[in-house]
Amino acid sequence: MEHNLGLIGFPIKHSLSPWIHRQFLEKAKIKGTYSIFEINDKLLKNQIEMMKQNRFKGFNVTLPYKTKIIPYLDDLDHNARNIGAVNTVLNLDGRLIGYNTDGIGYLRSLQQYYPELVTDKQKNILLIGAGGAARGIYYALNQSGFNTIDIANRTIENANSIAELKTNDTVTNILTLNQAEDNLVHYDVIIQTTNVGMKSNQHDSPIKLKHVRESAIVSDIIYQPIWTSFLKNASLVGGRVHHGHTMLLNQAQYAFEIWFGQRPELGSMDIQLKLLLEG
16 A cells, blocks of 8 residues: 655745655655645645545645644644644545644753753743744743743744743743853753744854853754854854754654654755755
8 A cells, every 4th residue: 555645835845854754754664755835825625625535644744734624624632733734644545634743853852962951840931932833832832841841032022932831830031132142051842933133044053152051052043054054153152053954854754753653764864965055
């Protein structure tokens, strides 16, 4: 039996998801295809119906449809419902169930490279940005039990809405970007979740890093370019960097796990993906 998988979004012509999931299918010895469906808003409902009728095993969802797809699904898992966004859909006997693998994928990637974060939750974490990615990452960090997760953002209202996801004794302070910049020495982990520093504005950084504590973990979820200005500056001041392409791999791995009930080994895929992104 051959399983159909895919990705819905716009624009996604240069997505690396097909490469990643074809690697996973081969590792798991599962016959399947992974296709890209770059569609506009008007075609979203029809595209979902097509995938349902053609018995797609599952599919991924990326911008701008992570929230727009929700009305067309039959159910959401607990995490996706709380986060309010879906990036993975499972076709379970004709019922489409939405999941969100971004936050858990990010946390797995962070703990993969810094395993001390698996058990040591007494870390001060700063989250920069308050968009959809920040929402998923905050939720995963909170569920994992970290004691302090502060949020810095240009718009305070958006940061407050993320803090409302808190479900335990985690302490969360809301900061302006200037306040965060002045107080970086207090943080063990700094996570950049905005689109500042992508290829179109790759020389920009959301904040200056001159006050970063030496050996602090500095993470950027952007993966094009691999070395953002933010990470270059972090390295110069003694920070330990964490690259965004590892989140891409781990959230895809978790999606595959949802579809097939098994977790494919990443092996050297992080190195291969890094080389692909560097051209």
